[in-house]
Amino acid sequence: MATSVRRSRARWTLRGTGWTGAEQCIHDRQQDGSFQGSLYFRALADDLAVPSTPVAIAAYTAVSALGAGRAAHVAALRAGRSGLRRNDYAPNGPPLPCWIGRVDDRSLRPAPGLDTRLHRLLILALAQDGFSALLTRALSDCGATRVALVLGTSTANIETSEQAYRRLDHGHLPRDLADARVYHLHGPAEWLCAHTGIAGPAFTVSTACSASAKAFGLGARLLHAGIADAVLVAGADSLCSSTLYGFNALQLVDAAPCRPFDVQRAGLSIGEGAALALLRRIADAPAAPRLLACGESSDAHHLSAPHPEGLGATRALQAALRECALPAHAFDYINLHGTASRQNDAAEAALVAQALPGISASSTKGATGHTLGAAGALEAVLTLLALHEGVAPATVGCASPEPAIAAQLLRTPQPRALRRALSFSFGFGGSNACLALARADAA
Amino acid sequence: MSTTLHAAIIGWGLCAPGLDDAAAFADWLRDPARALPLGRHANAAAARMAPSERRRAPHAVHLALETAAQAVGARDAASIGAVFCSAFGDLPNTDAILGTLAQAPEQVSPTRFAHSVHNAAAGHWSMAAASHAAMSALACGREGIGPALLAALLEVQASAAPQLLVLSDVADAGALADVVPCSVDFAAALLLAPVVDGQPGPRLQAQVEDGQASADAPRDARLQPWYTGNPAARALPLLEICLGAAARRFTWPLGSGTLLTLHCEYRP
Structure with a gap:
């Protein structure tokens, strides 16, 4: 390379x-x-085939329906376990009859400053695997203004906005919820900067379900340009009524646990989670795994349906391969977007079979649910764990795979050494991202 | 380490109450007798959109796409990437969805939900412009112009290609007005490109520095209600320079301890 x-x-x-x-x-x-x-x-x-320098992912962790921290996720990946449960998130009326990927409420603690479900997820993630301490060290090593934040989210604190609208007082917000950070998308980033002490540039990327994958791309550019010396990339979305009822209105929610790439699949299971990654230049973390590339593209096709032949997604893949100057066969695992919607999985299966034949692939959304704006970062963390632990995750929930992808779709976890991997994230608006990740010794 | 980022502004657009484009804005600036129109922009043309898409899309999308189309002009937009930034998103749509969820959650409109994504305008623009290039949608608070400009300048630097920056916010609605006030519709778009020596027109030179930003107001004091009333109107002083005003230096916050120092001038 x-x-x-x-x-x-x-x-x-x-x-x-x-x-x-x-x-x-x-x-x-x-x-x-x-x-x-x-x-x-x-x-x-x-x-513009100018390969950009990879960046180091000096620390990473996540919380999801599978548990809190790396060990819990590794155990679940090795066992091929699902974290989905029958929907018991019902703040207003009977629960929608579906399954969800919910972070165990017993593990969530009130968030200082502004207590929202999303901030609780972020606090829980910061507490895992010594991430908070590593971030504090980066802040003191680099200086607080040299640490940037790029947060990817689709719904931010809307779960709390929903609470407020359920008890409007003569058309006005209840006093205890009259904090602007509850109502605008950058609120969680402002809160996270205040909570961690990050004083560098802060961005919220909100491109639906590709948001926190694209956050890695912006984070890498901040390092390359010398704007920051460390970048906290975060992806976070909490359960909320907006997405449960919204996807339900689009007839995209399966009543059963989601079945990615299964011929009988009938939609997604909504999940929640928070994933964190600390990006550094390679000289500052030479032993850490690498982000080789973040390829991005637009479908230019439809607001809420993917291009049927995965054209935009193919362009994101091509952009990623160009950026890291590697051929497709240099990768030995693909973490698929695989939402279990009819359209996404059909288009993605065709794209993978055509452009990435023979490479083992799986969707982890049957295990975590679709964590929407957090999915890009959460699946980057799962992919990094797969590389680190030598286990290719299973497509939990898939019994009869789509013929197009059956030959390469993993239905059980496979222990084996992995060197480099791709992770796809596609969102409404036709927003596509493809992350290329590698072990330090394979970059 | 201090990096300087450069760009030329090779196109610009604007949509504001009573003013449909940059030419109308230039006329308004030249006439000191005219008062500042306030409130909503009546009906952004967004003529590039397919009629079926235009019909379904909300006003916030029309506003952003109209300014984007103005900035791109007759150029082929098919491989121009874009950064869309809106502090508050589509406030009327959010207010409507939150109201429905509180009353009868099963009745949430699928069209409203599909358009509730923050990148609705970016997605519609990619369709209208037939562009497969990377598009981002940022929300960086009331002072989002700093991070949005920085993100767009980094794209120009990384790709050595033009990059569209669209800033837009629409007037507030319902209870959200209590905490995220936005009194007018406003959208501005800048088409940034790598600098070519000797090329006339507006230019930017930006650096990231430690410190606290100072307040920058438009030259024309009549614009103050827009400037304070809508986060996207932070772009007004840049548009003044695009239309011939004297060079200026701005400082815009990027985070709690950093700012974007921007020098903008019109090279004759």
Whole structure:
């Protein structure tokens, strides 16, 4: 890989000007007046094969329906266990008849400053695997203003907004819930900065179910540009009525536990969770696993349905492979998006069979439920655990796999050494991301 | 380590109450006798959208897409990436969904729910522009212009290609007005591109520094109600420079201890 990176860079630094190929191209096009031509932009996008330096994932952990922390998740992955339960989240009326991935309420503690279910999930995640202490050390080593936060979420604190709307007082919010951070998407990031002491740039990425995967991409760019020396990437979404009833209205919720890639699948099971990753430059954490690339694309097809042939998803994969200058066969596991919706799994199965044949793949959503905005980061953590522990996770809940993907879909956990892996995340709005991850010795 | 990020602004757009585009805004700026229109923008054209999509999409999406289309102009948008940023999202849609969930949760509208994602505008833009490029949707609070500009500038630097930045927020609705007040509709879009030496037009130069940002107001004091009334209107001083105002230096917060220092000038 090192060789190909060097070759590619040389190709793009031209004529001793110190310019990249793209800059040279812009200059040339400026001279001949075709700067704004579409062919130029398209050629540029295709040719921008500038591999970016990987970044280190110095620490990572998660909480989900499978439990709190890395050990609980590893045990569940090894056993092929599901964390789904019959829906008992019903703050307003009878519970929707479905299954959910709920974090055990007995493990949640009140969050100081602003107590919401989402903040409780984040506090629980910070308390796992010494993550809080590692973050504190990064803050003191780098300086608080050199640590950035990129939080991916789809619903933020809306669970608490829903509580407030259930007891409006003459059309006004109840006094005890009149904190703006409950009602806007950046509220949890503001709270998390105050709670942890992060004083660097803070972003909330909210691109539905790709949000916390794309957060890794922005985090890496902040490190590459020298804007930050450490980046906390977080993904978090809590159970709430909005998503349960909203997906139900779209007829996307299965009454049974979700069955990713099963021919009988009938929709998703909503989950919740929080996942954390601390990104550093490789020199600062040389033994840590690596984020090799974050490929991103748009479907340009439909707001709430994926492109039927997975066109956008294929572009995200291609972007990731270009960015890390590796061929598809360099990867030995794929964590699929695999929501168990009819359309997603059909398109994803076709894409994987066509572009990534023979590579072992699974969806972990039958174990955790679909944690929506948290899914990208949660599945990145599960993928890192798979690499670290040498176990390829099972597609829990799948009994009769779609024929297109049956040959490579894992239905039971497989203990074996894994070096590099991909993780797909697709969201409403046709927003796609593909993370490429590797063990430190395979980067 | 201090990194300087550069970009040219090669296109811009605006939608605000009573003013449909940057040309109308320029006319307004030139006429000191005119008062500032307030409230909602009547009906953003968003003519690039397919009629069926346009019909279903809410006003917040129309507003963002109209300004995005203005900034891109006649250029082919098919491979231009975009950063959309809205502090509060589609407040009327959120208010309606929260109201339904409190009263009769089973009656949540699937169309409203599909449009409740923060990247609804980004998704519709990718369709309208037939662009498969990466699009982000950020929410970075009332002072989101700093993080949004930084994210877009990083994309310009990383890709050496143009990048669209769209800032939009719509007027508040219902009980949300208690805590996330937004008194007017406002959207602005900037098409950023790598700087080419000698090229005329507006330019940005940005650095990330430690410290607290100072307040920056538009030059034209009549704009103050927009500037304080809608987070996206933080872009007004940049639009003034795009329309020929003198160079300025801005500081915008990025987090509790960092700020974006921005120098913006119009190169003749």
